Every structure is written in structure tokens, then in C-alpha cells.
Amino acid sequence: MRQPLIAGNWKMNLGLKEAVSLISELKKVKPNKAEMLICPPFVDLPAASEMVQGTHIQLGAQNMYPEEKGAFTGEISPAMLKELHCRYVICGHSERRHIMGESDEFIHRKVVSALAHGLTPILCTGETAEQRNEGRTEEIIREELETALFNIPSEQAETIVIAYEPIWAIGTGVAATAVDAQAVAHFIRGELTRLYGETTAEKIRILYGGSVKAANIEDFMAQKDIDGGLIGGASLKAAEFKEIYEKV
Numbered sequence: 181m182r183q184p185l186i187a188g189n190w191k192m193n194l195g196l197k198e199a200v201s202l203i204s205e206l207k208k209v210k211p212n213k214a215e216m217l218i219c220p221p222f223v224d225l226p227a228a229s230e231m232v233q234g235t236h237i238q239l240g241a242q243n244m245y246p247e248e249k250g251a252f253t254g255e256i257s258p259a260m261l262k263e264l265h266c267r268y269v270i271c272g273h274s275e276r277r278h279i280m281g282e283s284d285e286f287i288h289r290k291v292v293s294a295l296a297h298g299l300t301p302i303l304c305t306g307e308t309a310e311q312r313n314e315g316r317t318e319e320i321i322r323e324e325l326e327t328a329l330f331n332i333p334s335e336q337a338e339t340i341v342i343a344y345e346p347i348w349a350i351g352t353g354v355a356a357t358a359v360d361a362q363a364v365a366h367f368i369r370g371e372l373t374r375l376y377g378e379t380t381a382e383k384i385r386i387l388y389g390g391s392v393k394a395a396n397i398e399d400f401m402a403q404k405d406i407d408g409g410l411i412g413g414a415s416l417k418a419a420e421f422k423e424i425y426e427k428v
């Protein structure tokens with residue numbers, strides 16, 4: 181049985197004061213069967229870490245650099261995230277792929293490094309509008325998965341979370357339909373089965389991301405292969421995120 185995961189990716193939003201205020205509100209939410217995860221900006225992590233200790237809220241980072249330490253100006257290591265009790269790290273978000281130019285190979289290094297440090301990678305996949313119109317969604321996702329997961333053994337793979345985020349649905353207010361999202365999530369599970377076998381593939385959680393809100397979360401959660409949401413804009417407001425979490 182896969183535990184639902186409701187993950188908030190704050191992206192480059194909410195400074196320290198706003199972060200503290202949002203977390204204070206989220207701490208009041210009654211825990212349910214779903215895991216609640218927040219991924220604040222790096223500068224908010226120390227305060228967030230203290231605030232969520234012993235609560236139902238899990239902490240994650242939006243990114244990391246896949247090395248132990250050293251001359252990597254501006255970067256944050258997996259060990260630094262562990263020290264702050266982060267459990268998750270987002271790897272290969274489309275904004276990092278497309279704005280910062282991250283390659284599938286680099287994302288693979290992050291996934292390997294995160295796993296080696298006991299962090300759970302949330303591996304993001306998804307196609308652009310153009311790729312979708314060309315009928316290349318499956319090809320793109322297959323390539324992203326195969327490269328990112330290359331040589332990762334099934335004992336580790338089963339702990340990974342995959343997020344399907346069609347790029348055209350991110351921050352646009354136009355989410356994929358639940359049926360379309362399920363079709364891709366099903367394809368992803370099929371690819372995971374091909375790579376690792378059914379037992380492992382059935383353990384891996386698949387999230388949908390892209391304009392998720394309280395009004396549509398139930399449609400996504402009703403789908404067989406969708407185990408939660410990776411939520412951007414709607415995770416920045418306590419009431420909306422709470423409502424999403426409570427509807428799971």
C-alpha cells in the first residue's frame with residue numbers, strides 16, 4: 181500500500197518571516213493517512229527544521245549539489261540537508277532543467293548522491309507543450325527515467341518518488357485532466373516495471389504536479405497510479421494547502 185504524499189514546492193517564494201507564519205498554520209492541521217511535505221527555499225530550512233520536529237510535517241529541499249563538500253560556490257550538499265533533518269530532495273524539476281540547463285546525466289548524479297546520503301529523491305519528469313503536440317510524451321519520459329535511474333538497484337529505487345509534471349501545466353492554472361495524468365502515470369509505472377519488475381514498481385509513489393489545487397486534487401487522487409501531488413502555487417497559502425491535504 182503506497183502512502184499518499186502531498187508535497188509543497190515553495191520554489192523561490194516566502195522569506196523567513198513568511199515561512200514561519202505558514203508553517204505555524206500547517207502545524208495546526210490534523211494529521212491523516214497522507215504524508216505532508218514542505219520544500220522551502222534553503223534559507224528557510226534551519227527555522228523550518230526546528231519548527232517541524234516531532235510534527236506530522238516532513239521537510240525537503242528543492243535541490244542539492246551531488247558532492248560531499250568543496251569548491252562549489254553557491255551550492256548545498258546532501259550532508260547539509262541531512263543535518264537539517266531533510267528527508268526528501270527534489271531532483272530534476274523542469275525549472276532547473278530548462279532555466280538552469282540541468283541535464284539528465286547531472287540529475288542522475290543527484291539521485292545517486294541523494295540515495296547514498298539517505299535522502300529520498302523526488303525525481304521530476306514531464307514534457308513540454310511542443311513535445312506533447314508532437315506525440316513525444318512517452319519518449320521524453322522514458323529517456324528521463326532511464327538516464328536518471330541508470331544502475332540504481334531496486335532496493336533503492338523502491339524508495340524513490342517520481343513526479344509527473346507536464347511543463348505546460350506548471351503555474352498556468354491549466355492542469356492536465358485526471359484521465360490524461362493517469363495515462364502518463366500508468367506509462368511511468370509500466371516503465372518502472374520494465375526496469376525493476378512489478379513488485380518494486382508497485383511500491384514506487386508517483387505524484388502529479390501542475391496547477392494542482394483544492395478544487396482538483398480529488399480527481400487526481402482517484403486515479404489508480406497517482407499517489408499524491410507536487411504542488412507549487414497552491415502550497416504557499418495555508419488554507420489552500422490544508423484543504424488539499426484534507427481531501428486526500
Ligand SMILES: O=C[C@H](O)COP(=O)(O)O
Pocket residue numbers: 189273345349350351352353389390391392410411412413414
Ligand atoms: O513543483 C511544483 C510544480 O512545478 C507545480 O507548480 P504549480 O502547482 O504552481 O503549477
